[in-house]
Amino acid sequence: MTITTITTQIEPADPEALDAALELPFALAETHAAQLTVLVFPVETALAEASTPGWELAEREEASVARVRAAAQRRGIRCEVRARSSFAYGAGEVMADHLRVSDLGLLALQGAAGAGQRMMVGAAVFDSGRPVLLIPARAPLAVPPARVVVAWDATPAAVRAVHGALPFIRDAAETLVVTVTDDKDLRSGQSGIELVHLLARHGARASFAAVPRAGRSVLQALAAKAGEVEGAMIVMGAVRHAPIHNIVFGSATSDLLDARPRVPVLLAA
Structure with missing residues (x-):
C-alpha cells in the first residue's frame, strides 16, 4: 500500500481557521509525495444555510477555495480544490465518490457530531471502499505517528484496515497489535x-x-490499552450492523462514532 492520493473535506472558514485545518492534510501530502483533493463545503448544510445568507455562504466558499489553492501552491503541493x-447529492455521497479514486480519506471531527458529520463519516467509511483517518480536533496526528495500536479480530474489515494503515505502520517507531481476548475466538x-x-x-x-474485555465494551478496552502505551493512532475495522443488532449486542464502530476518540483512528470497512 502506497499513498498517492488523499481526499479531505474542510469547512469554509476565516483565514486563520482554514490554515489550521490544512496543516495536517498538507503534512501528509508532503510526507507521502501525494496528490491532495480538498473538498470545501459545510457538512452541517442546513445549519449553515439557516445562520448565513446564501450569497454570503457562497462568497465564503469561493474565498476559502482560493486560499486553499494559493496555500498549496506556496507549499509546492499538487492539490485539486x-x-x-450541486446539492443533488449529500455531502457524504460527494465524499465517498472522491474517495473511491483516492488511497486515503482524512476527516476532522469537530465538536459534538451533528447529523451531517455522522452521515459524512458513515458514507466515507462504509460506501467508499477506502480507509478513512478520523482526526479529533484536540488530538492532531504526528507525522509519522510514534506508536500505532492495531485492533485485531481477524475480520475482513480489520484486514483492510491494517493494509490501509501500512504506510503509517512502516514509519511508526512501534506498532502494538491488540486482541480483546474474550470478545471472539481466533483460530491459530x-x-x-x-x-x-x-x-x-x-x-x-x-x-x-x-x-x-473485563466487562468493558471492545472500544473501551482498546482505548484503555492505547492510553496505557501512549498510542498515537488506533487502526480498526469498521462493521455496520443492522440497528437491532447494535441495540442487542453493541458495536465497536457505533461506539466510536458516538464517542469522541482521544487519538486519531484509521477505519476501513
Whole structure:
C-alpha cells in the first residue's frame, strides 16, 4: 500500500481557521509525495444555510477555495480544490465518490457530531471502499505517528484496515497489535502473533498484546490499552450492523462514532 492520493473535506472558514485545518492534510501530502483533493463545503448544510445568507455562504466558499489553492501552491503541493457545486447529492455521497479514486480519506471531527458529520463519516467509511483517518480536533496526528495500536479480530474489515494503515505502520517507531481476548475466538492462523510476523516482513517494529474485555465494551478496552502505551493512532475495522443488532449486542464502530476518540483512528470497512 502506497499513498498517492488523499481526499479531505474542510469547512469554509476565516483565514486563520482554514490554515489550521490544512496543516495536517498538507503534512501528509508532503510526507507521502501525494496528490491532495480538498473538498470545501459545510457538512452541517442546513445549519449553515439557516445562520448565513446564501450569497454570503457562497462568497465564503469561493474565498476559502482560493486560499486553499494559493496555500498549496506556496507549499509546492499538487492539490485539486473543489467546492460543492450541486446539492443533488449529500455531502457524504460527494465524499465517498472522491474517495473511491483516492488511497486515503482524512476527516476532522469537530465538536459534538451533528447529523451531517455522522452521515459524512458513515458514507466515507462504509460506501467508499477506502480507509478513512478520523482526526479529533484536540488530538492532531504526528507525522509519522510514534506508536500505532492495531485492533485485531481477524475480520475482513480489520484486514483492510491494517493494509490501509501500512504506510503509517512502516514509519511508526512501534506498532502494538491488540486482541480483546474474550470478545471472539481466533483460530491459530488468524492470531495477532501471525499478524505481527506479517508486519515485521513489511519492515514494521511490531509486538502483540492480549487484552481482557473485563466487562468493558471492545472500544473501551482498546482505548484503555492505547492510553496505557501512549498510542498515537488506533487502526480498526469498521462493521455496520443492522440497528437491532447494535441495540442487542453493541458495536465497536457505533461506539466510536458516538464517542469522541482521544487519538486519531484509521477505519476501513
